[in-house]
Amino acid sequence: MSTQEGRVEREIEKDVDLCLKDGKLNVHSVGFSRHPLQDCKIPGHWPRKKRWNYWCIYDADFLVSLTVSNLDYAGVCFVYWLERSKDRFEEYTEIAPLGHGVHQGDRVEDPAGFKNSNMELIFQQEPGAEDWQLQGSVKKKGTVLVETDLKVINPDSSESLNVVVPWNTSEFQFTSKRIGLRAAGTIHCAAGSHTFDPETSVAVLDFGRGVWPYSSVWNWACGTMRKGKRSVSWNLGAGWTDGTPSTENGILIDGRLHKIFEDVVFDFDPTNFKRPWRIYTRESDTVDLTLNPEFERTAVSNLLLVSSSVHQMIGKFSGTIRIAGETIRVSGASGWAEDHKARW
Incomplete structure (x- = not known):
C-alpha cells in the first residue's frame, strides 16, 4: 500500500x-x-x-x-x-x-x-x-x-x-x-x-x-453508533484508492462530514475472515477500530473471464475515533467490513 x-x-x-x-x-x-x-x-x-x-x-x-x-x-x-x-x-x-x-x-x-x-x-x-x-x-x-x-x-x-x-x-x-x-x-x-x-x-x-x-481489489468498512441524540458514523476504504490522490475515508458526526485524507489499513486474516478485523489510519491515531464479526456473507462467482469473491463480515465495532479535537469511544456499534476481489 x-x-x-x-x-x-x-x-x-x-x-x-x-x-x-x-x-x-x-x-x-x-x-x-x-x-x-x-x-x-x-x-x-x-x-x-x-x-x-x-x-x-x-x-x-x-x-x-x-x-x-x-x-x-x-x-x-x-x-x-x-x-x-x-x-x-x-x-x-x-x-x-x-x-x-x-x-x-x-x-x-x-x-x-x-x-x-x-x-x-x-x-x-x-x-x-x-x-x-x-x-x-x-x-x-x-x-x-x-x-x-x-x-x-x-x-x-x-x-x-x-x-x-x-x-x-x-x-x-x-x-x-x-x-x-x-x-x-x-x-x-x-x-x-x-x-x-x-x-x-x-x-x-x-x-x-x-x-x-479489469482486476480490482478493495476493502470497505461502514458503521454507526448512536448514544442519545448523538450519531457517529464512519466510512473507511482501502485497496482501490491506493496510490491515488483520493480516499473514501470520512467520519460523520451529527450529520457533519469530517474528511480523512490519509490511508487506512485493514488488518485481517484472509484464511479465517471470522477473526477480528483491525482497521486504522496508517499515519496517525485518528481511527483505530476493531470489528468483531458475527456473520459472514460470502458471494462467489466464476464465469471464466469474469469472477467475483466477496466476504462481507457483519458484526460490531469497538475502539476509538479521534477527530475534530475530541476522542470518541466506540463500543457495540453495528456495521460491516468486507474484502472484495473482482475480475470484471
Whole structure:
C-alpha cells in the first residue's frame, strides 16, 4: 500500500461533470464534496463501465440489502436479508444480459430500478418529498419470497461522503457513501415480518459510477453508533484508492462530514475472515477500530473471464475515533467490513 503523506483533497462546492464529452475524466471533478454534486454521465467505454445503487438497512435484530447494478455486459441485481439473532440468511440474485430491465440515472438523486419475472426493485424519491422509497419483491414460480416497503428518512438533511477517485483519465470512479441515515418500513420474508423504527435503524447507500480496471481489489468498512441524540458514523476504504490522490475515508458526526485524507489499513486474516478485523489510519491515531464479526456473507462467482469473491463480515465495532479535537469511544456499534476481489 502506498501512502500519500500530506495529502489534501480539493473540496468540490458546485455541480460538476464527472466526464468530458469524449468520456475521459474531467480532472476538475477530482476531489470530495459534502453533498452529491457530480453528474456521472459516462460516454463510451463499453464494456468497462460499472454502475451500482446499493442500499442496506439494519437494526440490532435484522438486516436487509437491495442492489441494482449494471456492469455493461450484464445487470447484477440482488436482495439479501439476515435475521441477526439466529444467523438466518437468504440471498437472491438475478443476472440480466446486457443490463436488460435495469434502469439507473447519472446522479445520486435519480431513481433506479430493475424488473424481470422473478424480481422487481424500485428506488425513488417522490416529487416534492424528502424521503426515499425502497420497494422490492422476489418471486419464485409465482410465490412471493421477499417483499419490502421501506423508507429512508430525509437523506438530504445530512452531509455525505462523495469522492472521485482517478486511476488515470480513462479509468476512474465516483462514489457516494450516504451513511448513518434513518429508515422505516417493513420486510416480509421466510423469517416472518420485521418493521424498522427510525429511532433504532440505520440506512446506508453506496452509489457508484465509473470505469474500472479489469482486476480490482478493495476493502470497505461502514458503521454507526448512536448514544442519545448523538450519531457517529464512519466510512473507511482501502485497496482501490491506493496510490491515488483520493480516499473514501470520512467520519460523520451529527450529520457533519469530517474528511480523512490519509490511508487506512485493514488488518485481517484472509484464511479465517471470522477473526477480528483491525482497521486504522496508517499515519496517525485518528481511527483505530476493531470489528468483531458475527456473520459472514460470502458471494462467489466464476464465469471464466469474469469472477467475483466477496466476504462481507457483519458484526460490531469497538475502539476509538479521534477527530475534530475530541476522542470518541466506540463500543457495540453495528456495521460491516468486507474484502472484495473482482475480475470484471
